[in-house]
Amino acid sequence: MIATSFKEAIIDMMAEIAKQIPDSHKQTPVKAYLTGGGAVHYYCNSRVSDDVDLIMQFSVKIPEDLFVVWLNDEGTLEQVHYDHTYNSTFGLLHEDYEDRAVHMITYRR
Amino acid sequence: MNQQQMHKLLDVPERTLRDWKTGNRDKLYKLLETLDYDTAQRLLNMNNNSDLKKLLENEQYYASLRDFEKNLYEVLVSGRDSKVWLELSRDTSLSKEARTRAAYLYSFLSNKITQLSFKTKVNVGLYHGNMNDTGNGLARLYGLKNGLDMARFNQFKMTGRF
Numbered sequence: 001m002i003a004t005s006f007k008e009a010i011i012d013m014m015a016e017i018a019k020q021i022p023d024s025h026k027q028t029p030v031k032a033y034l035t036g037g038g039a040v041h042y043y044c045n046s047r048v049s050d051d052v053d054l055i056m057q058f059s060v061k062i063p064e065d066l067f068v069v070w071l072n073d074e075g076t077l078e079q080v081h082y083d084h085t086y087n088s089t090f091g092l093l094h095e096d097y098e099d100r101a102v103h104m105i106t107y108r109r
Numbered sequence: 110m111n112q113q114q115m116h117k118l119l120d121v122p123e124r125t126l127r128d129w130k131t132g133n134r135d136k137l138y139k140l141l142e143t144l145d146y147d148t149a150q151r152l153l154n155m156n157n158n159s160d161l162k163k164l165l166e167n168e169q170y171y172a173s174l175r176d177f178e179k180n181l182y183e184v185l186v187s188g189r190d191s192k193v194w195l196e197l198s199r200d201t202s203l204s205k206e207a208r209t210r211a212a213y214l215y216s217f218l219s220n221k222i223t224q225l226s227f228k229t230k231v232n233v234g235l236y237h238g239n240m241n242d243t244g245n246g247l248a249r250l251y252g253l254k255n256g257l258d259m260a261r262f263n264q265f266k267m268t269g270r271f
Contacts, residue, residue: 002222002250016244065259066244077220079246 003070006047009080010038011105012068013052017082018107020060032056033101035093036086042104050079053086114146118153155189161197165207168237177236178258182265191218198223206231213251225251 003009014032021030033056034042037049066082094100112130116123119141129138141149154160163170164181171177194215198208209231212223230252234240239255248256264271 012246016246063242063244066246068246069250071222075221077216077222077247082244 003068004072005070006038006041006078006080009068009070009078010034010041010052012070013066013080013082014105015107016066016068017054017060017062020062029106030056030058030060031098033097034104035088035091036083042102051081051083051086053083055088110141110144110146110149115141118146118149151187155187158193158197160184161193161211162203162207165197165210166204167210168206171236171238174236174238178261178265178271181257182262182271185214185218185262186266191215194218195223198225201226205229206233206237209233209251209253210235213248213253213256216247216250217257222250 003012017032018030032054034052034054036051036053037047038052040046040048062082062084064084067079069077069079072078110118112123112126115121115126126138129135144152160180161184164177164184167177192215194211197203197211198215200208200211203211205227208225208227210233212225213235215221215223232254234254235248235256241255243255245253245256248254261271
């Protein structure tokens with residue numbers, strides 16, 4: 001089923017990333033922290049970007065052109081891209097962001 | 110186009126063309142005269158989907174990705190109505206692989222979704238020789254392994270070559 005909202009599209013993106021992790025590497029849960037425009041959307045439902053910025057504890061091999069599509073209210077397809085250029089070095093992050101993060105979804109394969 | 114080229118392209122007798130020129134079809138004649146022969150031929154071909162079918166059934170016609178991409182990119186930037194891909198996705202005379210590719214190209218050009226009449230997952234790429242799984246969400250939507258290489262397509266759009 002195709003996602004029908006930006007939120008669902010982000011969850012689809014997480015699922016796609018989860019698929020990239022080989023079973024043999026799954027020793028412990030791999031946590032991913034959504035930041036940037038995607039996170040803002042979860043808090044105030046406004047769209048500030050079309051890409052997904054993630055902080056992950058482990059290095060995960062993600063396809064270079066990873067994007068998911070979703071269907072908006074007007075019946076038009078939109079794309080959400082994974083931002084490979086994002087890193088947590090430059091932007092401001094709360095020092096307790098790991099503890100204060102809100103749980104979105106746990107994806108099990 | 111001159112009269113000889115019009116005759117060659119449209120198979121209309123030269124005498125009829127002369128009548129058009131001087132009679133009440135002079136605007137049609139002027140239109141033909143304004144068109145370049147190659148452009149007119151290309152426009153005529155647009156009315157015939159055989160070139161698109163060739164791209165969709167690329168297993169049978171292409172031995173190299175480069176040749177396939179060269180022809181495909183030209184078609185995609187030609188200004189042809191994207192609905193033609195929708196019609197081809199419903200054309201039961203085509204293989205399921207070809208229909209899936211047509212649906213993908215329709216969505217790529219129009220940002221609209223279409224429903225294929227079959228559920229079987231095709232295990233092919235947009236080009237038959239490329240079996241690499243990629244992160245292309247639009248291709249995956251229709252069960253294709255991969256879609257257009259956007260870097261190469263953008264280069265073609267900007268420069269006319271890649």
